[in-house]
Each structure stands twice: as structure tokens, then as C-alpha cells.
Amino acid sequence: QVQLVESGGGLVQAGGSLRLSCAASGRTSFSSSAMGWFRQAPGKEREFVAAISWNGGRTYYGDSVKGRLTISRDNAKNTMYLQMSSLKPEDTAVYYCAASRGVVAGTAPELYDYWGQGTQVTVSS
Numbered sequence: 001q002v003q004l005v006e007s008g009g010g011l012v013q014a015g016g017s018l019r020l021s022c023a024a025s026g027r028t029s030f031s032s033s034a035m036g037w038f039r040q041a042p043g044k045e046r047e048f049v050a051a052i053s054w055n056g057g058r059t060y061y062g063d064s065v066k067g068r069l070t071i072s073r074d075n076a077k078n079t080m081y082l083q084m085s086s087l088k089p090e091d092t093a094v095y096y097c098a099a100s101r102g103v104v105a106g107t108a109p110e111l112y113d114y115w116g117q118g119t120q121v122t123v124s125s
Contacts, residue, residue, distance in 0.1 A: 014089055037095060049082070082095070090123075
């Protein structure tokens with residue numbers, strides 16, 4: 001089994017920054033797994049935020065976060081990151097990291113096999 005643990009969420013003012021981390025452990029082949037970030041706000045469906053291929057060579061972003069969020073990974077540390085800047089109140093949500101058994105990243109939640117418990121990000125206006 002693979003465990004994913006998110007950290008780094010919190011309360012920040014609009015225009016501020018946060019860095020989320022996702023640490024993988026257990027029976028993981030992290031260095032050969034595509035990874036992604038999703039978010040879910042109250043009353044809304046889960047939304048794709050960003051994804052990264054197994055070696056970091058390809059990244060993908062949701063339209064609402066392009067230019068403000070940056071996904072990255074450190075395979076030596078089994079950790080993925082989401083650097084968030086110029087945050088807006090509409091970025092408020094629970095952020096989830098996800099891992100795929102495959103190497104190709106994508107935007108669909110169905111591509112991912114393992115999910116973390118989520119970390120709350122709240123952006124005040």
C-alpha cells in the first residue's frame with residue numbers, strides 16, 4: 001500500500017503564497033509514478049490543479065491556476081510540491097495529492113490510484 005501525506009496548508013491573505021508538500025511512503029515506486037494535485041471547495045466537485053510526469057519532464061495545470069502555481073518533485077525525497085503564489089479567495093479548498101501507478105500524468109482523477117487525506121488552504125480577502 002502507498003501512503004500520501006500532504007502538509008503546508010493554512011490561512012493566508014489574498015496575494016500571499018504557500019507551499020504544499022506531499023510525502024509518499026509505503027510500497028511506492030514514487031520515482032516512476034506520475035503525480036497530481038486536485039482540490040475541492042465546499043459544495044463543488046473535485047477540480048484538477050496540476051500534474052507532473054514521473055521524472056518531472058512534463059507538467060500540466062488547470063486553467064484557473066496557470067501562471068500562479070508551480071508543481072515540482074524530488075524523487076530522492078519521495079516528495080512532490082505545489083508552490084502557490086498570488087493566491088485568491090477562490091483558491092480556498094482542500095488540496096489533495098494523488099499518485100498513479102503509471103508514468104504518464106493527466107488531468108482526470110481516474111488516472112490516479114492513491115490519494116492523500118488532504119490539506120486545507122484558506123485564502124482571505
